Amino acid sequence: MTTKPKVLISDKMDPNAARIFEARGCDVDVITGETPEQLIARIGEYDGLAIRSSTKVTKEVLAAAKNLKVIGRAGIGVDNVDIPAASAQGVVVMNTPFGNSITTAEHAIAMIFALARQIPEANARTQAGEWPKNAFMGVEVTGKTLGLIGAGNIGSIVASRALGVKMKVVAFDPFLTPERAVEMGVEKVELDALLERADFITLHTPLTDQTRNILSRENLLKTKNGVRIVNCARGGLIDEDALKDLLVSGHVAGAALDVFKTEPAKDSPLFGAPNFICTPHLGASTTEAQVNVALQVAEQLADYLVNGGVTNALNMPSLSAEEAPKLKPYMKLAEQLGSMVGQLTRDSVPRISIHTEGAAAELNMKPMVAAVLAGFLRVQSDTVNMVNAPYLAKERGLEVREVKTEREGDYHTLIRVSVKTESGERSVAGTLFNNVEPRLVELFGIKVEAELAGHMMYIVNEDAPGFIGRIGTLLGENGINIGTFNLGRREAGGEAVLLLSVDSAVPETVLKQACALPGVKLVKALAFA
Ligand SMILES: NC(=O)c1ccc[n+]([C@@H]2O[C@H](COP(=O)([O-])OP(=O)(O)OC[C@H]3O[C@@H](n4cnc5c(N)ncnc54)[C@H](O)[C@@H]3O)[C@@H](O)[C@H]2O)c1
Numbered sequence: 001m002t003t004k005p006k007v008l009i010s011d012k013m014d015p016n017a018a019r020i021f022e023a024r025g026c027d028v029d030v031i032t033g034e035t036p037e038q039l040i041a042r043i044g045e046y047d048g049l050a051i052r053s054s055t056k057v058t059k060e061v062l063a064a065a066k067n068l069k070v071i072g073r074a075g076i077g078v079d080n081v082d083i084p085a086a087s088a089q090g091v092v093v094m095n096t097p098f099g100n101s102i103t104t105a106e107h108a109i110a111m112i113f114a115l116a117r118q119i120p121e122a123n124a125r126t127q128a129g130e131w132p133k134n135a136f137m138g139v140e141v142t143g144k145t146l147g148l149i150g151a152g153n154i155g156s157i158v159a160s161r162a163l164g165v166k167m168k169v170v171a172f173d174p175f176l177t178p179e180r181a182v183e184m185g186v187e188k189v190e191l192d193a194l195l196e197r198a199d200f201i202t203l204h205t206p207l208t209d210q211t212r213n214i215l216s217r218e219n220l221l222k223t224k225n226g227v228r229i230v231n232c233a234r235g236g237l238i239d240e241d242a243l244k245d246l247l248v249s250g251h252v253a254g255a256a257l258d259v260f261k262t263e264p265a266k267d268s269p270l271f272g273a274p275n276f277i278c279t280p281h282l283g284a285s286t287t288e289a290q291v292n293v294a295l296q297v298a299e300q301l302a303d304y305l306v307n308g309g310v311t312n313a314l315n316m317p318s319l320s321a322e323e324a325p326k327l328k329p330y331m332k333l334a335e336q337l338g339s340m341v342g343q344l345t346r347d348s349v350p351r352i353s354i355h356t357e358g359a360a361a362e363l364n365m366k367p368m369v370a371a372v373l374a375g376f377l378r379v380q381s382d383t384v385n386m387v388n389a390p391y392l393a394k395e396r397g398l399e400v401r402e403v404k405t406e407r408e409g410d411y412h413t414l415i416r417v418s419v420k421t422e423s424g425e426r427s428v429a430g431t432l433f434n435n436v437e438p439r440l441v442e443l444f445g446i447k448v449e450a451e452l453a454g455h456m457m458y459i460v461n462e463d464a465p466g467f468i469g470r471i472g473t474l475l476g477e478n479g480i481n482i483g484t485f486n487l488g489r490r491e492a493g494g495e496a497v498l499l500l501s502v503d504s505a506v507p508e509t510v511l512k513q514a515c516a517l518p519g520v521k522l523v524k525a526l527a528f529a
């Protein structure tokens, strides 16, 4: 009986998430509000972790997460997850990039109106019995210029809504193409131009080294007198002390923050500043968005844990649930070929090439490449998997080349893995029999036909009569049962290779005796998953 994958939901999430996990065959625990120490003590037993922004998945949490395979963020921002540490550990990190975008964009628009008409303060003072009709004078948004910093999913929705209320929109986003800007109906500008022209500025970028403090004191001072600023993206994009000073001086006529540099924000310098309004990171908090992200994250995590489907992963190529069953045998073949080359190559390898031919060339190549690298690098570290293999390859300076030939060769489908070594280029190739059974069909230029599984012996010898008998006798005398014999040779009497599958590991002493047999050039024990 196979055990069910175990998932922990560690942040408040719509109850549909837990239902989906159960319906998809996972065991699920919902335990929220724990301290980091409690999470560290618990995380070891889980295969999957579903979070929002409260759970901090640090290096320490990951180090304790011995069984963890996947982290799913029910939302967009993943700055609470140490992605490099997760990748190094082979843990897939996924998010739900669209589920809460409309909701968050609407929050930004709500903030624009709240600032324009000072609604929170007018509300508080009215309810306090003041009836302060003469204390407030708002501004219209019609005809005003909105400066959008970041024009991705949320930024573009904000732009469309702002255009709907007759604002002009200028956008600063280095990755925004002129064509997309035209499609969005916005004017693409440089940051300085935006700062100079905008009556309202909204931020919609992730927090990166390039965006951190993008509204620094220096940049805030470049803004138009009377500008109003909204941040529903990430704390850390704005210098909060400088913003407070400019609210006090009146240069900034209003600021609305949903996010803070330090959260939960309990004592921000901005609290109490004039024309400052805030919400406690509520951008994604609508019923609709929370149902969306909870359903998506549960589907994605369960799909990965149960079927191997990869959607919206930030550290691994995507693999749809439809593709996964088709690609599964290819990934097995790719991993075996990578492993074969890794086990048989002693020299340092600066370059590895993966070439797909025929039917294989029509498929998504990224997962096959990741599988080859995982197989190849596993000889160096047994913690390598498809997630961390591409990172390790990069870290170790291994150049990875990908080639596709859609035309069929001798086989209807083929994967070839070649490595560049000090002694030249060496390659192995494999196909799928009946589209599902991986077979090695070429080994360093010699045609063979072998299933790569379990314990194996690789022998290079001079093709001469009597050799098979001698090796059979040697193994028999040492109690090693041979499963399959696979022979290949360059030409009669030339170099031959023998791939034997054996029922148990071959001891070093037997390998040495085999090596001493007449005509034997090389003997190596191999192992395949
Ligand atoms: N307040 C909330 O509850 C809430 C909810 C959802 C998302 N968010 C946050 O909103 C932000 C935007 O989310 P999204 O889904 O639109 O992301 P996205 O990836 O679709 O868009 C981000 C945009 O920022 C741009 N960008 C990157 N670097 C930039 C730079 N240096 N200068 C200008 N632009 C730059 C990118 O090109 C991209 O277009 C994220 O930080 C996300 O975490 C907050």
Ligand SMILES: O=C(O)[C@H](O)COP(=O)(O)O
Residues within 6 Å of the ligand: 052, 053, 054, 074, 075, 076, 077, 078, 100, 281, 282, 283, 284, 285
């Ligand atoms: O990045 C996000 O999706 C938002 O910041 C939402 O965060 P939350 O799930 O904690 O509300």
